[in-house]
Amino acid sequence: MKEKSYIAIVQCDIVKERCSGYRCEKAFFDRTDGFARYSKDMELRSIYMTCGGCCGRGIHRKLDELTRSIKEKEGIEKDQIAVHFSSCITKDNYHAPPCPHLDYLKTLVVDKLGLDLCEETSISNMSEKLRQKGIYAS
Numbered sequence: 001m002k003e004k005s006y007i008a009i010v011q012c013d014i015v016k017e018r019c020s021g022y023r024c025e026k027a028f029f030d031r032t033d034g035f036a037r038y039s040k041d042m043e044l045r046s047i048y049m050t051c052g053g054c055c056g057r058g059i060h061r062k063l064d065e066l067t068r069s070i071k072e073k074e075g076i077e078k079d080q081i082a083v084h085f086s087s088c089i090t091k092d093n094y095h096a097p098p099c100p101h102l103d104y105l106k107t108l109v110v111d112k113l114g115l116d117l118c119e120e121t122s123i124s125n126m127s128e129k130l131r132q133k134g135i136y137a138s
């Protein structure tokens with residue numbers, strides 16, 4: 001994956017009704033969990049958005065607008081952007097099982113928009129323990 005300069009963090013619209021997204025932001029700031037691949041020394045910007053609600057189709061329009069605008073205003077190309085799906089989209093967790101539209105969301109981001117995708121943001125220690133015990137399925 002080419003070195004990134006811009007991270008788009010996509011969070012579940014339903015979960016965001018009761019989650020501020022703080023743990024995602026903290027993980028990004030600290031470069032832990034899903035963001036451990038990026039050095040703290042890297043100059044890296046981030047933007048947060050929700051999927052737009054089920055079935056997630058809105059994320060195509062949001063990310064398409066982002067890639068066009070950021071290229072026009074700053075010359076940042078698609079391959080400099082990484083999309084991170086929040087862990088509450090991709091993993092069984094306190095809020096709910098993974099998004100039932102996960103494959104569709106991946107198709108929009110990877111196949112339709114041609115963006116690199118990572119499937120983690122913040123990872124809760126408690127959730128990881130419950131995954132290891134098989135209480136959370138994934």
Ligand code: SF4
Nearest residue numbers: 019023024086087088
């Ligand atoms: S991963 Fe955690 S902090 Fe991030 S949006 Fe989902 S529930 Fe909120």
Ligand code: SF4
Nearest residue numbers: 012051054055056099
């Ligand atoms: S499409 Fe998935 S990520 Fe988006 S609101 Fe529905 S369940 Fe959440």
